[in-house]
Amino acid sequence: MGDMMCPSTATATAWTWTTTTPRISLLHYVLLGLASATTMTTEPQPEQEWAAVERRGAHLVTADRPFIIHGFNTYWFMSFAADEATRPRVTAAIAEAAGAGLNVCRTWAFNDGGYRALQTAPFCYDEEVFQALDFVVSEARRHKMRLILALCNNWGDYGGKAQYVSWGKEAGVDLTSDDDFFSDPTLKSYYKAFVEAVLTRINTITNVAYKDDPTILAWELINEPRCPSDPSGDTLQAWIEETASHVKSVDPLHLVEIGVEGYYGPSTPDLLPVNPDDYSGHVGTDFIRNHQALGIDLASVHIYSDTWLPDSIEENHLQFVNTWMRQHIDDAANLLGMPIVIGEFGLSLKDGKFDCEFRETFMQTVYNNFLSSWERRMLGGGCLLWQLFPEGAEHMDGGYAVIFANSPSTFSLLANHSRKLEC
Numbered sequence: 001m002g003d004m005m006c007p008s009t010a011t012a013t014a015w016t017w018t019t020t021t022p023r024i025s026l027l028h029y030v031l032l033g034l035a036s037a038t039t040m041t042t043e044p045q046p047e048q049e050w051a052a053v054e055r056r057g058a059h060l061v062t063a064d065r066p067f068i069i070h071g072f073n074t075y076w077f078m079s080f081a082a083d084e085a086t087r088p089r090v091t092a093a094i095a096e097a098a099g100a101g102l103n104v105c106r107t108w109a110f111n112d113g114g115y116r117a118l119q120t121a122p123f124c125y126d127e128e129v130f131q132a133l134d135f136v137v138s139e140a141r142r143h144k145m146r147l148i149l150a151l152c153n154n155w156g157d158y159g160g161k162a163q164y165v166s167w168g169k170e171a172g173v174d175l176t177s178d179d180d181f182f183s184d185p186t187l188k189s190y191y192k193a194f195v196e197a198v199l200t201r202i203n204t205i206t207n208v209a210y211k212d213d214p215t216i217l218a219w220e221l222i223n224e225p226r227c228p229s230d231p232s233g234d235t236l237q238a239w240i241e242e243t244a245s246h247v248k249s250v251d252p253l254h255l256v257e258i259g260v261e262g263y264y265g266p267s268t269p270d271l272l273p274v275n276p277d278d279y280s281g282h283v284g285t286d287f288i289r290n291h292q293a294l295g296i297d298l299a300s301v302h303i304y305s306d307t308w309l310p311d312s313i314e315e316n317h318l319q320f321v322n323t324w325m326r327q328h329i330d331d332a333a334n335l336l337g338m339p340i341v342i343g344e345f346g347l348s349l350k351d352g353k354f355d356c357e358f359r360e361t362f363m364q365t366v367y368n369n370f371l372s373s374w375e376r377r378m379l380g381g382g383c384l385l386w387q388l389f390p391e392g393a394e395h396m397d398g399g400y401a402v403i404f405a406n407s408p409s410t411f412s413l414l415a416n417h418s419r420k421l422e423c
Contacts, residue, residue, distance in 0.1 A: 052214035053146060055255055055297045058337050059380035062214075068374065068421045069217075069382025070414075071104030071148070072097055073344060074389065075158075076396060078108060081132035082116045091139055092390040096404050098143045100411055101418025104217055105140060106343060106384050109133060109149035109198055112159025113166070119159070122167050122190040125197055131204055137215055138205040146217040148343070148384070150259060151195055154224045161222070164190055179229040179284075182239040192246050195219075199251045211251035218255040218298060219247055220343070225260060227284030233265050236284045237293065244295030255297040257341060260285050262301035262328055274327050276308035276320070287328070291336050298381065299332040301325075303345035303366060312353040318365050325369040332379055339381030342366065346386035350399025360413055367417045374421075382421075385414075 051063040060067040074093050080086040097105065111118045111129065118129040140147050153160030161181035168175050173186045181187050199211045199219070210216060221243050227236040240258055247256050264271040265286025272281045291299050303324060305317040325342070332340040345366050347359040354362075363385065370383050389401040404411045 050141070050144075050214045052253060053217045053255065055339060058333050058339055058378070060339050066380065068380060069104045069146075069341060069384065070102050070418050070421055071106060071146075071382060071384035072102050072388040073106045073384055073386045075106075075108045075150075075387065076393075077105075077136045078118065078129065078133045079111060079116055080393075081135045082129050087132075087135065089390045089392055090136060093388060093393075094139050094143050094145050096390055097388055098145055100404070100414040102388075102414060103144070103418075104146045104148060104382070104384060106148040106150065106220070107136065108153070108158055108223075110152055110158060110194070112152070112163040112194075114159060114163075117159065119194050122171075123193050125194075130201060133198075134201075134203045134205050137203055137210065137213065141206065141213070141215040145215075147215055148218045148220055148257070148341075149198075149216060150220040150223045151198065152191065152222040154222055154226055177229055179227045179235070182225075182227050182235050188239075188242070191243070195243070195247060196250050199247070211253060216254055218257050218341075219251070220257050220259040220300070221247070223259045224302065225258065225285065228282065230284050231266070231282040233267070233284055233286040233289060237286065237289060240290055240296070241293045244293055248295045256295055257298040257300045257343070258290055258293075258296060259343065260287065260290055260300050260302075262287050262324070265289065271327065271331075274323065276305070276324075280308075288331060288335060291332075291338065297338060298341045299328070299336055299338050300341050300343045301328050302343055305362075306347050306354065314354070314358055314361075317347075317362065321362065321365050322369060325366065329369070329373045329378065332381070333373070339379055340370075341381045342370065342383040344386040345383060346400040348399030356407065356410070360410055363410075363413060371417075371420060 049063070053060055053062045053067050060069070077090050077093070081090045094105065113120065116129055118126055118133065120126055137147065156162045162178050164181050164187045165175050165178050167190060168180070168184060168187050171186065173184060175184060201210045202208070203210065203213065206213070221240065225236060230236070244256055263275050263280040263283060263285050265281055267286050267289040275281050290296070303321060305320045309317060309320060329340055332338055347354055347362045349356060349359060366383055370381075373379060385402065386400050387402070389397060389403050391403060391405050394401070394403065402410050
């Protein structure tokens with residue numbers, strides 16, 4: 001691994017490190033047969049004024065023009081960028097997405113402990129991996145691709161809250177559950193220090209601090225948080241309020257979203273039947289209450305009917321998508337007054353329950369619901385597909401990956417949606 005950046009004292013606010021600019025050759029990729037399928041180019045545009053995306057009520061704007069998210073997820077960009085052998089696939093994926101008219105990528109800006117960790121221990125960060133994240137941000141900027149950067153994971157992949165708890169136990173903190181991540185002062189200090197290190201990072205390629213870079217559309221506090229040990233929602237709500245305030249104190253420029261799946265909770269008992277099952281209303285999240293926290297700008301929702309619903313009857317899945325989206329869109333517009341971000345939606349082909357044709361029908365249903373609300377000027381925001389892979393990354397696919405070279409019809413679907421969103 002590369003040089004470690006650790007403070008001389010274990011504080012969350014005072015540390016220094018040095019950086020050096022790595023030698024990185026920027027590779028140009030052209031979509032082979034697919035490039036002719038659309039008039040949009042995959043080549044990056046010349047550098048020009050690059051205004052931040054702002055929230056105005058329930059809508060997003062940039063340079064006084066409406067901005068609609070037409071995005072995708074590729075969570076492993078930083079890890080691939082940390083290895084010279086796989087770094088070109090980062091450029092390839094961003095270029096291919098830009099070629100389909102996609103304009104936002106959601107990816108992980110964390111890797112806690114383990115292989116190629118960004119955060120190797122509390123207050124300690126690997127400089128080579130940070131430079132890999134620099135590369136991701138600079139490549140996104142070069143292709144005019146905005147980023148939503150997630151700062152932690154509820155799940156064990158890439159460390160997440162379980163790793164924070166493990167670090168706390170190693171330091172002698174008395175912890176009983178992974179949910180202590182949301183309440184223990186020591187663990188919160190680890191998280192806040194990491195957040196500050198990322199937000200104040202000066203990109204070694206662009207020389208722009210992350211907190212000042214308009215390439216970044218939003219920070220996500222944590223991917224899919226749940227705190228089932230406190231189904232009342234009080235513990236997670238307090239954490240959201242505290243951490244959102246912390247992010248805004250360090251970076252008042254960028255938007256902030258939570259990263260929740262969108263389950264309704266105790267504050268809206270009449271909406272609990274909208275959830276996919278009874279358990280969803282008792283995992284410590286609360287869609288309406290969570291998004292009323294100061295500092296939260298975007299209402300985050302995920303859609304995974306393929307794992308949430310017990311059957312594989314296609315019509316049931318489409319009906320669930322319609323009900324789930326329409327309720328959340330209505331609540332985001334009328335109760336919260338903020339844009340909605342479908343941060344993840346996808347359908348797995350892994351177990352054979354569904355085929356590619358139905359996945360495209362599922363995707364079109366998601367897009368149609370958002371498009372209908374946008375055309376009526378109810379609210380802005382947008383949707384991000386889970387997930388887009390370039391060729392050569394198939395081994396990372398858990399069933400959800402869209403690879404354009406293998407799915408020209410999906411490429412066309414995404415490109416067509418992009419044209420419908422042109423402002």
